[in-house]
Every structure is written in C-alpha cells, then in structure tokens.
Amino acid sequence: MTDHAHKVGDAMETTNTIGLIPPAYREPLxxxxxxxxxxxxDIIPISTIDFVFEGYRFSHAKTRAVIAELHALGMIEFVPNTGIRLRVVEEQP
Structure with a gap:
C-alpha cells in the first residue's frame, strides 16, 4: 500500500475531513x-469512478457534478486524461 493511500484512508477516518463532504457523497468517496x-x-481511473458512482445510482451527469464539487472543496485533484487523486485535507485548528 502506498503512503498516499494510507494517508487518505487515515484522514477520512480520523479527522473532520469526512464532515466537510456533503452527506450524499460520503459513501461513494x-x-x-x-x-x-x-x-x-494513487490515481483512480475515470472508469473506476463511473463504476463506483453508478453503484450508488448516480447518473453520469451527477457523477461529473459531484467530482467537480469535490474538486472545488479541495478533496480531489485532477490528473489529466487519467482520473483523479484523492487529497488529504488537514484539520483546521
């Protein structure tokens, strides 16, 4: 397991990161x-993103809107022509 994957998993469970995410998007994320x-x-392919969100009954357009919103919140970064990378958001003091 990469250090990045560990950091993302730990951050989601041990910080307020998950609280920053709108409730409807938490389980897919x-x-x-x-x-x-x-x-x-480290990079999640676009096809995997679509597959995961379809499982939560998100349409293609809704998935794109969610990804755009998560990017605006600083939760993910885009990797051109590949997919996304989940970001570790540090708790604010």
Missing part, C-alpha cells in the same frame, strides 16, 4: 478511498 487502498492506486 469512501468507496473510492477503499479502492485506492485495496488496489494500491
């Missing part, structure tokens, strides 16, 4: 983090 850790991925 947790699923992405689990996949990132299980498959040892």
């Amino acid at each position: 947790r699923a992405l983090a689990r996949i990132s850790i299980k498959r040892n991925l």
